[in-house]
Amino acid sequence: MPKPLNLVVACAENRVIGRDGQLPWDIPEDMEHFHRTTAGQTVVLGRVCYQTWPHVSLDGRQPVVITSNSSLIDPPANSAGSVDEALSIAQSLSGDIMICGGQSIYEETLERADRIILTLVQAEIPGDTYFPEWRHLNWREIVKRGSSDANYRYTFSVLERVR
Numbered sequence: 538m539p540k541p542l543n544l545v546v547a548c549a550e551n552r553v554i555g556r557d558g559q560l561p562w563d564i565p566e567d568m569e570h571f572h573r574t575t576a577g578q579t580v581v582l583g584r585v586c587y588q589t590w591p592h593v594s595l596d597g598r599q600p601v602v603i604t605s606n607s608s609l610i611d612p613p614a615n616s617a618g619s620v621d622e623a624l625s626i627a628q629s630l631s632g633d634i635m636i637c638g639g640q641s642i643y644e645e646t647l648e649r650a651d652r653i654i655l656t657l658v659q660a661e662i663p664g665d666t667y668f669p670e671w672r673h674l675n676w677r678e679i680v681k682r683g684s685s686d687a688n689y690r691y692t693f694s695v696l697e698r699v700r
C-alpha cells in the first residue's frame with residue numbers, strides 16, 4: 538500500500554500562500570505547528586522553498602526537493618526532477634509524506650492528496666503565490682481548532698479526502 542499524501546499549507550481566504558518569496562505573515566503559532574507537524578517526516582518541496590528553509594534537515598526531516606538542477610541541492614537532501622519522481626523517492630523513505638509546496642507542487646498534487654493539513658488564515662492577504670482551490674473537492678474535516686494572535690485569526694484543520 539502506498540503511503541498517504543499529506544499537503545501541509547497555511548493559506549489565506551483568497552488562497553494566498555506567499556509574497557516576494559516569503560510567507561506574507563508572521564504567525565509564530567503556525568510556524569511551531571508546521572515544524573511540529575513535519576518533524577521526523579519526509580518533506581517534499583520545490584527548490585525555492587528549499588532555499589528559504591536552510592535547516593530543513595533538522596529534527597529528522599528527510600527532504601525531497603523538486604528541481605531541474607540537482608546541483609542546487611546539498612546532501613542529505615534528495616533531489617528529484619519531477620513531482621512523480623519526488624513522490625516515488627518519498628514512498629521509499631521512512632515517515633509520513635508531507636508535501637510542503639510551493640504553488641506548482643501543490644497544483645500537481647492536490648488531486649491525489651489524501652489529507653490537507655491546513656492553517657486557514659481568516660483574512661484576504663495580498664500575495665503572488667497561491668494554493669489551488671480545494672473547496673470543490675470532497676473533504677471530511679477530522680480536526681478543527683481556532684486560534685488567534687494580535688494580527689490574525691486562524692484555524693488549524695485536517696481535511697481528509699472522501700472519494
Ligand SMILES: NC(=O)c1ccc[n+]([C@@H]2O[C@H](COP(=O)([O-])OP(=O)(O)OC[C@H]3O[C@@H](n4cnc5c(N)ncnc54)[C@H](OP(=O)(O)O)[C@@H]3O)[C@@H](O)[C@H]2O)c1
Nearest residue numbers: 546547554555558559560583584585586604605638639640
Ligand atoms: N504558506 C505556505 O504554507 C507556503 C508553503 C510553501 C511555500 N510558500 C510560499 O511560496 C513561495 C515559494 O513557492 P514557489 O511556488 O514560488 O516555489 P517552489 O515551488 O518552492 O519552487 C519552484 C521551483 O521548483 C522546481 N519545480 C517546480 N515544479 C517542478 C517540476 N514539475 N519539475 C521540475 N522542477 C520543478 C523549479 O525549480 P528549478 O528552478 O530549480 O528547476 C521551480 O523553479 C514563497 O513565497 C513561500 O513563502 C508558502
